[in-house]
Amino acid sequence: xxxxxxxxxxxxxxxxxxxxxxxxxxxxxxxxxxxxxxxxxxxxxxxxxxxxxxxxxxxxxxxxxxxxxxxxxxxxxxxxxxxxxxxxxxxxxxxxxxxxxxxxxxxxxxxxxxxxxxxxxxxxxxxxxxxxxxxxxxxxxxxxxxxxxxxxxxxxxxxxxxxxxxxxxxxxxxxxxxxxxxxxxxxxxxxxxxxxxxxxxxxxxxxxxxxxxxxxxxxxxxxxxxxxxxxxxxxxxxxxxxxxxxxxxxxxxxxxxxxxxxxxxxxxxxxxxxxxxxxxxxxxxxxxxxxxxxxxxxxxxxxxxxxxxxxxxxxxxxxxxxxxxxxxxxxxxxxxxxxxxxxxxxxxxxxxxxxxxxxxxxxxxxxxxxxxxxxxxxxxxxxxxxxxxxxxxxxxxxxxxxxxxxxxxxxxxxxxxxxxxxxxxxxxxxxxxxxxxxxxxxxxxxxxxxxxxxxxxxxxxxxxxxxxx
Numbered sequence: 001x002x003x004x005x006x007x008x009x010x011x012x013x014x015x016x017x018x019x020x021x022x023x024x025x026x027x028x029x030x031x032x033x034x035x036x037x038x039x040x041x042x043x044x045x046x047x048x049x050x051x052x053x054x055x056x057x058x059x060x061x062x063x064x065x066x067x068x069x070x071x072x073x074x075x076x077x078x079x080x081x082x083x084x085x086x087x088x089x090x091x092x093x094x095x096x097x098x099x100x101x102x103x104x105x106x107x108x109x110x111x112x113x114x115x116x117x118x119x120x121x122x123x124x125x126x127x128x129x130x131x132x133x134x135x136x137x138x139x140x141x142x143x144x145x146x147x148x149x150x151x152x153x154x155x156x157x158x159x160x161x162x163x164x165x166x167x168x169x170x171x172x173x174x175x176x177x178x179x180x181x182x183x184x185x186x187x188x189x190x191x192x193x194x195x196x197x198x199x200x201x202x203x204x205x206x207x208x209x210x211x212x213x214x215x216x217x218x219x220x221x222x223x224x225x226x227x228x229x230x231x232x233x234x235x236x237x238x239x240x241x242x243x244x245x246x247x248x249x250x251x252x253x254x255x256x257x258x259x260x261x262x263x264x265x266x267x268x269x270x271x272x273x274x275x276x277x278x279x280x281x282x283x284x285x286x287x288x289x290x291x292x293x294x295x296x297x298x299x300x301x302x303x304x305x306x307x308x309x310x311x312x313x314x315x316x317x318x319x320x321x322x323x324x325x326x327x328x329x330x331x332x333x334x335x336x337x338x339x340x341x342x343x344x345x346x347x348x349x350x351x352x353x354x355x356x357x358x359x360x361x362x363x364x365x366x367x368x369x370x371x372x373x374x375x376x377x378x379x380x381x382x383x384x385x386x387x388x389x390x391x392x393x394x395x396x397x398x399x400x401x402x403x404x405x406x407x408x409x410x411x412x413x414x415x416x417x418x419x420x421x422x423x424x425x426x427x428x429x430x431x432x433x434x435x436x437x438x439x440x441x442x443x444x445x446x447x448x449x450x451x452x453x454x455x456x457x458x459x460x461x462x463x464x465x466x467x468x469x
Contacts, residue, residue: 003461006128007454014124014457015107015450017051019100021116022109026084028150034064036154037085041146044084048119048144055127057142065158067144071126072136078467079141079166079427080126080460081420082119083148083155083173086111088214090221090269092444106447114441117448118172118432118456119144125460129468136468141166145420148173151187151217151350151381156423167426168394168467171419172460174429177402180388180395181414182422182429183273183328183352184359187216187380190306190370191346194298202295203230205237205261206342207303212265212282213337216348216380218442219278220336221269223285227261233293237261244288251279252288263288271442272334272350273416275314278443282338282347283312298374302345305373310335316351321365325354327387328414331362348380352416355385386422394426401462405455408435430463432456 007014021044029038042064049059052069061067070077087110089097095108102108107117122142129140143166147155205227212223227237234256241263244250251266265285270278290307294300309319316322316333324330337348353362359382367377388395390412399410421427432448433439434455440446 002132003128003465004458006131007124007457007461010124010128011454014120014453015102017120017123018107018112018117018453020047021084021120022100022107022111023098025098026086026111027088028085028147036064037146041085045144045146048084052123052142055123056130057126062159062162064146066146066155068141068163069123069144070139070141071130072139072468074136074138076138077141077164077166078138078464079143079169079424080122081143081145081169081171081423081427082122083115083145083420084119085146085149086114087149087218087442090214090444092221094445102450105451106449107453108445108447110446112446112448113432114446115148115173117453121432121453121457122172122460125457125464128457128461129464132465134465134468138468140464140468143420148420149215149217151185151383151418153423156420160423166424169424169427170394170398170430170463171421171427172431172456173419174415174417174431175413175433176431176435177408177410178395178398178412179415179429180390180412181328181355182386182418183332183355183414183416184357184385185383185418186351186353186359186362187348187382188366189346189348189378189380190375191344191378192298192302192375193344194302194342196343202297204293204295205229205233206295207289207299207340208260208342210285210338210340212285213348216336216350217272217334218336219267219270219272219275219334220281221267221278223265223281223338225263225285225289227263227289229259229261237292240288240291244284248287250284250288252284269443271417271439272336273332273352274439275332275334277439280312280335282335283310287311299340299342299345301373302340302375305375306347309369319366320369321351321362323354323357325356328355328385332416355387355414359384383418383422388426388428392426394428397466398428398430398463401459401466405459405462431459
């Protein structure tokens with residue numbers, strides 16, 4: 001096909017663009033004038049818009065919140081929604097997370113598949129259609145967000161206050177073939193303030209502090225706890241850690257110094273939408289310390305509550321929140337962060353709930369169980385579910401594109417993740433992860449295969465061509 005040849009001729013430029021974006025550590029930082037999500041995210045936005053301008057696209061920057069690059073004519077707009085912000089790199093990488101290194105046919109780095117590689121693919125897909133000479137009967141607008149990973153989507157909220165919304169589109173920020181169902185998302189904290197001096201005479205272990213996790217929508221890969229010993233519990237602690245290692249395959253390290261003990265827990269990071277693919281370092285640590293002779297205190301009660309009602313589960317069953325439907329499957333529960341000292345405990349929770357359920361229904365269950373232990377539920381940002389029926393025109397077009405380009409059936413699937421497809425009407429998630437391929441988003445050694453990056457570009461180009469005819 002003509003578009004395939006044009007895309008193939010751009011291979012080096014597509015790879016270079018993806019690498020340039022990956023080399024910018026665009027993690028949310030302190031807000032600055034013109035950079036509401038931090039200097040590095042603004043730098044990444046500027047770089048992306050610069051790439052687009054040089055390719056002949058009309059660009060606009062919306063106060064550092066978001067941007068867009070556009071080509072074509074007509075009253076209607078086709079939107080391709082991507083994001084440049086990333087989650088922290090975590091630990092254990094065998095490649096530089098910001099190097100954009102190519103090895104074994106893969107580009108490695110944070111954001112390669114979520115979502116900078118797909119952003120580069122979308123940009124060059126539009127350029128390929130431009131170079132094909134086809135007449136654009138609709139405008140195509142690549143909408144570039146900068147606050148997707150936080151779950152707040154302040155970028156999209158700001159953008160759509162100042163720009164017209166597309167009539168249809170897709171977001172290359174999930175899986176192929178086509179995702180027409182995205183579960184609802186809830187982000188909240190479970191918090192409790194502890195009364196002081198109630199355990200001053202306790203001879204057991206006192207929790208001084210626990211800290212773990214960096215983002216609520218990531219499975220935490222590290223957590224540590226500092227315990228104070230009024231008595232020597234060294235043997236008991238060592239035996240408990242050994243038990244956790246032997247019986248639960250937990251990766252724990254122990255440090256003893258004077259009257260303090262530090263337990264370090266190492267997990268495996270994964271996306272908060274698929275926590276079963278990781279190992280939760282916080283849950284692992286809580287399981288360990290709940291087996292120790294802790295002082296009787298509100299802090300200990302808080303830890304025991306978390307262990308009893310969350311533990312290592314990822315479906316909310318022990319919290320009483322387990323639910324499912326035929327469209328999107330089971331509720332997903334991720335304990336993402338913890339920050340606890342002698343005065344207060346707080347954990348960050350990320351829930352993905354079935355598309356036929358309501359957020360209020362889930363919150364009512366969470367509040368009921370938490371209130372029994374005197375724990376407050378502090379609501380954060382959330383998103384309603386997305387469901388686009390199979391007979392929608394966008395789905396029909398993308399199904400034909402996918403089947404024509406790949407030769408594979410374009411089944412419709414549901415995910416727990418949330419994409420920018422929710423931000424506009426008649427939109428679905430379309431790529432970049434192909435069926436059967438390893439999911440590395442939010443994990444160490446994140447990568448995208450060069451061949452897959454090129455196929456993504458060809459799919460996006462063909463989709464744009466069909467949508468502007």
